[in-house]
Amino acid sequence: MSVETRVEQKLPQGVGRLTPGWLVFFAVSFVVFVIGIGAYSYQLSNGLIVTGMRSTGTMGGATWGLYVVMVEYFIGVSLAGVVLAAFVEVFNIGALRPVSRLAVLLTIASLSTGVLGVLLDLGSPFRGFVNMLLYVRPQSAFFGTFMLVAVGVLMTSLVYLYLGGRRDAATIAGTPSGLRWFHKLWAAGYRDTEPERERHRRVMFWLSIGLVPLVIVALSTEGLVFGIQVGRPGWYGSLQGPDFIVLAAASGLANLVVLTAIIRRAVGARIPLGHAVFKWLGSLLLAATAASLYFQTVKTFTLLYATPGNERLIADALLRGPYAWIFWSSLVLMVVAMILLVSQAATGAWSVPAVVAASVAISTAAVAERYLTVIPSQTHGMLLPYEPGSYFPTWVEFAVVGGLFALGAILIGGFVKVFPIINLNSNRREVRTDA
């Protein structure tokens, strides 16, 4: 039974219809979000001392903690969504067209939380933001991790979402509802004439062409932030950039699979999210996970063959030291996910629950991988003769990160109630007449 609102029921995909399940989901997300805000207020008034972060070396801690781990994870997740949508547009992949809006929305939600995560990690976020506008150097990798991601990729994704939704907005703006003003505003006079469609195809094509290199450059710099630090054993290396990209692709696709399954269940069988979509996503996920495992293996073997010294110290910490349980758990999760995906690819029988299970495993492993990238090199990667340190997040960090997840959930959950999440015209084959 659903709670009726003033909004007309005729709107597609449950838009404007607040079901009890959605209300519970929204209420829980909102409570977690408020707890996160409370925890952050506590951090802001007492300083970063309330977190588990401490100076490396002298205080035996890590200056980049859970916030940076989650920034890496969230920004990584954002990669797959918008790149997938761009590929759908450029190569006209009809089977994936139904999930392209959801993919872009995932990118926007994860980028928003990732960018916020950067600010939360600063003692004085406002001062940091203003100084960045005044003094940051575009030549710096740190510029890429914030400005290129926040301004470039996030804004492009918003433009992509907006322009991509105009046709559907115009379609449902004709349906009387309490959201009609919003849909009319979004449509901005779109009448679905042939010249308008032609222009839209042209704009989306070139936007897609420009978007992919922008995303790759912006996200590679996330890896470069670690890869170019000569004085930090475990970080310095040319594989950090590509490794970041492939794990980002795997974690992003994994999140997209889970979201697609949730939407499929919530909205029902009236939407075109059949097995073909999961087969495509599962195959892409398999390729990205295999590439990620390959990079992990190469990096681990390189560490194992390192000469006795700081690199070796990190290898020991990862393989049989304090981080071993995270390392081996993430490896097991990735291998289990690979087995699930390979077995389905081999038989050609793709099962939605199995792809979702593999995705959950990969997503969890990705968080662990990001943790292992950020933390051990700070606690065990000193060139100076300090004793190995340790880091464990406090309740404040867990609460703030929970708030970030809740914010992402609110963004996505809120969107699906005001706009169709699946393209209304996704079954219609687009005939491209331009380049």
Add this chain to the structure above:
Amino acid sequence: MRRTGAIALIVMGVALLLAGYLLAAPWGASTVADSDPAVVGAPTLFIIGIVSLLSSALFYELLPDGR
């Protein structure tokens, strides 16, 4: 008008990106103390350049017909 406006926004965007990139570089700096951008605020130009590039897509698609 549509094409001209969009191209103008793209050209302006690229020019601002280049200007921001070059003016933010600490040319000739030999010490860390001199590593601030050559022109304070130049990174903002870079950001406005990105915004201008994106605006060209909006302008091209949103400008009404026959005006």
